[in-house]
Amino acid sequence: MKVTIADVKKYESKEVTIGAWLSNKRSSGKIAFLQLRDGTGFMQGVVAKNDVEEEVFQLAKNMTQESSLYVTGKIVEDKRSPLGYEMQVSSIELIHEATDYPITPKEHGTEFLMDHRHLWIRSKKQHAVLKIRNEIIRSTYQFFNDNGYVKIDPPILTGSSAEGTTELFHTKYFDEEAYLSQSGQLYMEAAAMAFGKVFSFGPTFRAEKSKTRRHLIEFWMIEPEMAFVDHEESLVIQEQYVSFVVQSVLENCKMELDVLERDTSKLEQVKAPFPRISYDDAIHLLKDKGFTDIEWGEDFGAPHETAIAESFDKPVFITNYPAEIKAFYMKPVPGRPEVVLCADLIAPEGYGEIIGGSERIDDLELMKQRYEEHNLTGEAYEWYLELRKYGSVPHSGFGLGLERTVAWLSGVDHVRETIPFPRLLNRLYP
Incomplete structure (x- = not known):
């Protein structure tokens, strides 16, 4: 079922698919955290190495900022999240891989940001x-x-x-x-x-x-x-x-x-x-x-x-x-x-x-x-x-x-x- 981030609260404990962009990510050993956005909101997707196929985990670790994807997984409650929920990811379909995205998490000057x-x-x-x-x-x-x-x-x-x-x-x-x-x-x-x-x-x-x-x-x-x-x-x-x-x-x-x-x-x-x-x-x-x-x-x-x-x-x-x-x-x-x-x-x-x-x-x-x-x-x-x-x-x-x-x-x-x-x-x- 394809849903939006804004609506995930309606699908707790259910498996859904979201079309999203990767705004940021971090990984630590056997787990990758994907910061997802779809225009309606922002949400974290958690990819655990032991719960997905190896190619899915490698894709999660190597995917670049602002690449687009379909991400599928179960919606679970997460009180630490501003949204209140996160996704336990089971599969990822890469739509388009972005390269050299100019606005990185570092600080940029106002004129640079206005140009972009x-x-x-x-x-x-x-x-x-x-x-x-x-x-x-x-x-x-x-x-x-x-x-x-x-x-x-x-x-x-x-x-x-x-x-x-x-x-x-x-x-x-x-x-x-x-x-x-x-x-x-x-x-x-x-x-x-x-x-x-x-x-x-x-x-x-x-x-x-x-x-x-x-x-x-x-x-x-x-x-x-x-x-x-x-x-x-x-x-x-x-x-x-x-x-x-x-x-x-x-x-x-x-x-x-x-x-x-x-x-x-x-x-x-x-x-x-x-x-x-x-x-x-x-x-x-x-x-x-x-x-x-x-x-x-x-x-x-x-x-x-x-x-x-x-x-x-x-x-x-x-x-x-x-x-x-x-x-x-x-x-x-x-x-x-x-x-x-x-x-x-x-x-x-x-x-x-x-x-x-x-x-x-x-x-x-x-x-x-x-x-x-x-x-x-x-x-x-x-x-x-x-x-x-x-x-x-x-x-x-x-x-x-x-x-x-x-x-x-x-x-x-x-x-x-x-x-x-x-x-x-x-x-x-x-």
Whole structure:
């Protein structure tokens, strides 16, 4: 019977066959220990010289790293194993013998590993990070589907910038100018006016020449948009969503978190509601913490966000930023037009902003004014203006950066390990 490593617990004391790769091995006299992986998990196969034919034992001893095989044997309980089970091997069928596999158990430099990313993702830690990424995606779909959201796919090729920045990838669209999307948000607003509550999940692109551990050139965003939802209601949805995702990872990725040696005690505290601090109060907090140069009206950098997050034991919302440093579509705070109804959600442990969100301007005349202030061409944005012209309603939305969230929950230092094939300032290979 052919089974997967993930399912071996169903076959205790039974003989099964697994298609696998040899990730590592060691042998001692009359016994060989095979570290097997099949994509669903990792497991040890024990080959005892006295229990198998001589050619099987010699194959086990001489097989090379990352060779592929069918391995057959009995599944037995092993409490020392992270999986809880191992295989007592009875036979091996070699499928393909790998030679000179470049990533050996020794230490390798980051650039070498990134050059071999197509192979590096086979390793136990990288496998764990990407399994956690998958769980975040799975639980995201579950949360929004269970709460009545419709998934809508915005275009990747657009005729304009979503946020009015110049950090865009430009291309020709036949005889027109076009850009790779930096956000699906504007299109999601249109979708919300048709479906009420929507979300998207897809790649976005920023031509930002940044080399920090928090930035990628291509990254994935989860962007919900909700009609008839104000800013305060949106904050509640955000904290419920993040809490749901974190608890899902804790429940369903125990082995992966163990492999990464992730301290889960802080993640276990991530349950709604989350603390909130206004931008005004955040400025005072930073000055008290020694950031004497920060002035009202300036955006926060990574050191500022980390210092603010250290004051709380959960993710924290920083609310009501100055309008001048935020996007043109954000709604002003009533009675205080110099600040807007927005929030950034800052993850603990130095991982920075994982969500940016706001209530959107729903007044046609104010949006026209914003167009003039930001020199937005009416032709490229006419359709967006029409959302305020035909049945405008209060609406809010947010975007969660998947890779930063994966980094935070996995406990890895750099977002380059949180996406299968990262695109960085100096990397387009593999």
